[in-house]
Amino acid sequence: MVDLLTGFVAELRAAGLPVALTESLDALAAVRHVDLGDRAAFKAALAATLVKRQEHRAAFDTVFEVWFSLRLPPGEALGGDDPALDGPALDADALSALVADAVETGDPAALAALARLAVSRLSGLDTGRPVGASYHLHQAWRRLDVDGALARLLGAASSGSDDGGPPGVLERRLRGDDLRVNADRLRLEVEGEIRRRLVSDRGAAAVARSMRRPLPEDVDFMHATREEMATLRRALLPLSRRLAVRLARRRRHRHRGSLDFRSTVRHSLSYGGVPAEPRYRHRRPSKPEIVVIADVSGSVAAFARFTLQFVHALSGQFSRVRSFVFVDGIDEVTRLFEGADDLAHAIQRVNTEADVIWAEGHSDYGHALTVFWERWGAELTPRTTVVVLGDARNNYHASAAWAVAEVGRRARHLWWLNPEPRSYWDTGDSVISEYAEHCDGVYECRNLRQLEHFVERIG
Amino acid sequence: MGERLGSAADVRAGLEGVDYLADEAIAAVVFLADRLDKPVLVEGPAGTGKTELAKSVAAMSGARLIRLQCYEGLDEAKALYEWNYRKQLLRIQAGSASGGARSWDDVEGDIFSDEFLLPRPLLEAIRADDDVVLLVDEVDRLEVETEALLLEVLSDWQVSVPELGTVRATRIPLVFLTSNNTRDLSEALKRRCLYLHVDYPDPERERAIVMAKVPGIAEHLATQVARVVRSVRQLDLTKPPSVSETLDWARTLMLLDVDAVDAETVAATLHVLLKNRADIDRAARELRTAEAG
Numbered sequence: 122m123v124d125l126l127t128g129f130v131a132e133l134r135a136a137g138l139p140v141a142l143t144e145s146l147d148a149l150a151a152v153r154h155v156d157l158g159d160r161a162a163f164k165a166a167l168a169a170t171l172v173k174r175q176e177h178r179a180a181f182d183t184v185f186e187v188w189f190s191l192r193l194p195p196g197e198a199l200g201g202d203d204p205a206l207d208g209p210a211l212d213a214d215a216l217s218a219l220v221a222d223a224v225e226t227g228d229p230a231a232l233a234a235l236a237r238l239a240v241s242r243l244s245g246l247d248t249g250r251p252v253g254a255s256y257h258l259h260q261a262w263r264r265l266d267v268d269g270a271l272a273r274l275l276g277a278a279s280s281g282s283d284d285g286g287p288p289g290v291l292e293r294r295l296r297g298d299d300l301r302v303n304a305d306r307l308r309l310e311v312e313g314e315i316r317r318r319l320v321s322d323r324g325a326a327a328v329a330r331s332m333r334r335p336l337p338e339d340v341d342f343m344h345a346t347r348e349e350m351a352t353l354r355r356a357l358l359p360l361s362r363r364l365a366v367r368l369a370r371r372r373r374h375r376h377r378g379s380l381d382f383r384s385t386v387r388h389s390l391s392y393g394g395v396p397a398e399p400r401y402r403h404r405r406p407s408k409p410e411i412v413v414i415a416d417v418s419g420s421v422a423a424f425a426r427f428t429l430q431f432v433h434a435l436s437g438q439f440s441r442v443r444s445f446v447f448v449d450g451i452d453e454v455t456r457l458f459e460g461a462d463d464l465a466h467a468i469q470r471v472n473t474e475a476d477v478i479w480a481e482g483h484s485d486y487g488h489a490l491t492v493f494w495e496r497w498g499a500e501l502t503p504r505t506t507v508v509v510l511g512d513a514r515n516n517y518h519a520s521a522a523w524a525v526a527e528v529g530r531r532a533r534h535l536w537w538l539n540p541e542p543r544s545y546w547d548t549g550d551s552v553i554s555e556y557a558e559h560c561d562g563v564y565e566c567r568n569l570r571q572l573e574h575f576v577e578r579i580g
Numbered sequence: 581m582g583e584r585l586g587s588a589a590d591v592r593a594g595l596e597g598v599d600y601l602a603d604e605a606i607a608a609v610v611f612l613a614d615r616l617d618k619p620v621l622v623e624g625p626a627g628t629g630k631t632e633l634a635k636s637v638a639a640m641s642g643a644r645l646i647r648l649q650c651y652e653g654l655d656e657a658k659a660l661y662e663w664n665y666r667k668q669l670l671r672i673q674a675g676s677a678s679g680g681a682r683s684w685d686d687v688e689g690d691i692f693s694d695e696f697l698l699p700r701p702l703l704e705a706i707r708a709d710d711d712v713v714l715l716v717d718e719v720d721r722l723e724v725e726t727e728a729l730l731l732e733v734l735s736d737w738q739v740s741v742p743e744l745g746t747v748r749a750t751r752i753p754l755v756f757l758t759s760n761n762t763r764d765l766s767e768a769l770k771r772r773c774l775y776l777h778v779d780y781p782d783p784e785r786e787r788a789i790v791m792a793k794v795p796g797i798a799e800h801l802a803t804q805v806a807r808v809v810r811s812v813r814q815l816d817l818t819k820p821p822s823v824s825e826t827l828d829w830a831r832t833l834m835l836l837d838v839d840a841v842d843a844e845t846v847a848a849t850l851h852v853l854l855k856n857r858a859d860i861d862r863a864a865r866e867l868r869t870a871e872a873g
Contacts, residue, residue, distance in 0.1 A: 141771050143771055147616065150616055151774075154616070161604045166608060169608070169609045169775050169776060172775060173770040173773075175624075175761075291842055291843040292842075295804075295808065295811060362762060367763055370723070
């Protein structure tokens with residue numbers, strides 16, 4: 122048991138989870154009190170002692186499922202057919218009927234059986250082939266055509282029910298939710314089944330290694346998959362709330378300022394002239410004004426949208442936030458965010474309404490920054506902090522670094538956030554160091570962790 | 581080692597007896613907290629029954645609940661203990677008035693004794709002779725520096741009072757710390773705790789909660805309530821409805837004599853479920869369409 126748990130903890134650490142030594146000792150103590158046959162209780166005991174942040178829970182779950190998966194008997198490991206499902210090759214109709222049935226009823230046994238069938242027949246699992254689990258999942262999923270079945274069922278649900286008369290809008294929606302939940306469960310079943318077979322074949326350690334995913338705060342903006350992007354967006358709101366509390370608190374507690382002599386003497390009167398209570402000049406909390414200039418061309422669009430949303434979610438912490446977006450032309454989009462309760466919606470409007478194409482629609486930092494300086498430069502004040510978001514890939518246009526220099530001279534601070542790894546800077550058409558000369562700092566900003574760190578700095 | 585609770589299943593049954601429907605993870609962690617003598621850090625969205633959990637555990641085990649509500653600016657005097665200055669002053673004056681020329685040592689020994697100590701929640705929980713459950717509510721509101729106050733109590737179960745010495749716990753209390761995650765707690769605190777994340781319940785559990793907490797509600801109405809709430813939570817809202825808001829909504833529907841929920845009823849009563857203008861608009865708009873966006 123000790124060896125097993127030590128290996129498990131090592132794998133958790135390798136996946137990026139911070140597990141302290143005392144925590145792994147706690148885990149050992151905890152599992153003594155649970156019935157090892159009860160898998161759920163065992164998992165709860167490990168989770169309570171080893172994972173102290175909800176964002177890390179998904180990573181823990183993956184490792185747990187691999188490490189403590191139900192092993193299959195060796196004969197059945199791969200390609201071993203379930204006798205019940207043996208028989209002639211399934212034709213497409215029979216398969217889709219099975220899928221539709223399982224998704225409609227949501228019966229756990231049916232879902233599990235279907236998952237077993239799908240994995241042994243459709244996922245292309247083979248002994249010893251070094252292919253990741255996601256490939257098999259994709260194969261099985263595509264051939265099961267669950268999305269198609271889901272669409273058909275949803276269509277059927279809206280056209281009418283057995284007891285006559287079309288059901289209400291609400292009922293249809295609720296039914297749709299049920300179906301989607303069932304489809305998700307099927308997906309989990311298939312995933313679990315694939316994992317089980319892979320583990321029996323290759324051993325837990327190897328599979329766990331192949332399934333490592335970055336933690337949400339380490340996901341690279343530039344290469345995030347759609348699901349990862351969704352996770353990031355969900356993490357955004359709580360993160361900005363947390364950061365806002367921290368910034369506000371820090372501002373309140375920042376050092377108290379210099380001695381206010383006049384006030385101290387005035388207050389000493391109540392102590393008979395003894396200055397018992399020194400008074401300080403409280404500095405007015407100064408909230409910076411933020412100007413965000415974001416490149417929204419294809420390559421870095423996801424990063425820019427995300428950061429804009431983040432900065433606006435924090436707008437209460439700044440006296441004003443103005444945002445500009447550019448590709449080769451530049452446009453102010455502050456109005457889209459002002460009064461918008463729904464940031465995601467505002468971001469969508471940025472995509473459709475901002476006028477950012479000037480000539481050909483490839484990033485032209487030089488032109489965009491020149492126009493910015495000419496049109497809005499005069500509005501920058503010594504209280505303004507300017508943040509430029511972009512990879513500085515200029516498509517070999519003129520860099521117009523002088524405009525950046527002017528902006529930097531006028532504003533209080535000028536920061537540049539680059540979503541590319543530092544090692545790519547200044548390769549190809551990247552001219553980041555030409556701009557960097559005139560900035561107060563250029564930061565690599567590839568994931569949430571780095572972004573959070575940066576915002577805390579400027580707040 | 582605590583042996584108050586028999587098994588995780590007992591915990592679950594016991595909590596159900598006081599109308600708190602725990603899922604497996606909650607029961608398992610509460611049970612472990614008792615066996616390992618460790619505090620439980622409960623995190624999760626607002627209104628998912630974190631505070632209620634501590635109260636229910638107290639009710640279940642017949643223990644006394646001691647509550648420490650955290651806020652910014654909480655200090656030792658409010659959390660641990662305080663000397664009763666007024667009484668001490670009176671004691672000194674009474675001593676000198678009666679004319680007895682007592683040495684300072686006597687007086688000092690006298691006024692720094694148990695009689696003049698005002699125990700605050702943490703010390704009270706440590707000194708208790710009976711079974712207690714200590715609830716430290718909303719720890720995330722403490723400043724990072726004040727958090728350290730808790731560490732000695734939570735890991736060594738003792739409080740040091742310089743004038744009296746160290747007070748050790750005779751019976752280790754069950755401790756629950758709740759947090760709404762408005763800031764990251766320090767690693768030191770997290771390390772000492774078992775971690776429990778309480779999320780919104782799934783529809784089946786939510787239905788059971790509604791049935792338990794809203795007496796007289798029809799079964800199919802409870803089912804519908806739970807399903808609608810799940811649907812609303814899936815929308816991208818600023819503040820998804822909490823369990824307590826679900827219960828309020830169920831009660832509202834009962835008062836309005838609704839026996840089947842339809843889109844109009846939902847739209848008319850959404851303000852019970854959601855408390856944010858933009859959220860209400862959005863949910864009303866979405867629920868009028870059959871397709872989830």
